[in-house]
Amino acid sequence: DAGITQSPRHKVTETGTPVTLRCHQTENHRYMYWYRQDPGHGLRLIHYSYGVKDTDKGEVSDGYSVSRSKTEDFLLTLESATSSQTSVYFCATAKRTGDETQYFGPGTRLLVL
Amino acid sequence: GQSLEQPSEVTAVEGAIVQINCTYQTSGFYGLSWYQQHDGGAPTFLSYNGLDGLEETGRFSSFLSRSDSYGYLLLQELQMKDSASYFCAVRKNQAGTALIFGKGTTLSVSS
Numbered sequence: 001d002a003g004i005t006q007s008p009r010h011k012v013t014e015t016g017t018p019v020t021l022r023c024h025q026t027e028n029h030r031y032m033y034w035y036r037q038d039p040g041h042g043l044r045l046i047h048y049s050y051g052v053k054d055t056d057k058g059e060v061s062d063g064y065s066v067s068r069s070k071t072e073d074f075l076l077t078l079e080s081a082t083s084s085q086t087s088v089y090f091c092a093t094a095k096r097t098g099d100e101t102q103y104f105g106p107g108t109r110l111l112v113l
Numbered sequence: 114g115q116s117l118e119q120p121s122e123v124t125a126v127e128g129a130i131v132q133i134n135c136t137y138q139t140s141g142f143y144g145l146s147w148y149q150q151h152d153g154g155a156p157t158f159l160s161y162n163g164l165d166g167l168e169e170t171g172r173f174s175s176f177l178s179r180s181d182s183y184g185y186l187l188l189q190e191l192q193m194k195d196s197a198s199y200f201c202a203v204r205k206n207q208a209g210t211a212l213i214f215g216k217g218t219t220l221s222v223s224s
Contacts, residue, residue: 031192033211033212035214037153040216041216042200042214042215042216042217043156043200043202043214044214045139045211045212045213045214048211056211058211060215071116088153090155092156100144100146100158100161100163100204101161102146102148102158102159102212103158104155104156105155106154106155107154110213
């Protein structure tokens, strides 16, 4: 398995506060992704990165921003958390273009009160 | 728009064969993947079809028909540990690997 860790694993926060989730990988994979998973919606892509400082929006990017200053770290920021952002957030990586396997981290459970 | 449709639930008994279908409608298509997820844990990659036909990996096989915008995952010799959620996912772009996932099928295997 690819070495992917997410921190924190659980977080409870209040509406309006900023939240940053971290994804760290030790595999030197080029691509990194943030998904959210909600009942009845499956996995939805928030943002992804195809290299250091190179990012793009996914299906549900509103209210989220990302940064990738080095290969191993991909940060997801909720600038002002809302209750609709209560979800399980998964980070994933892929080695290179044409590699069809995405490797997922263990997830972060976020509750916004 | 874009959508992937798969059944929400499937039930089967140990030793049986089950097929999970996936139909897709997307603005781009470069392949169909399948992922397995146990109890809300990390999804894991099962298989990929970039071309029409059947791909076999042990007890699991996956099929794709691009002309029908349809694929399926076939699980044989079902075991209790196969109880999980299964997601189909479409790769839309030639470069990069961003995926659009279906909502998932919950498979329950009973003895």
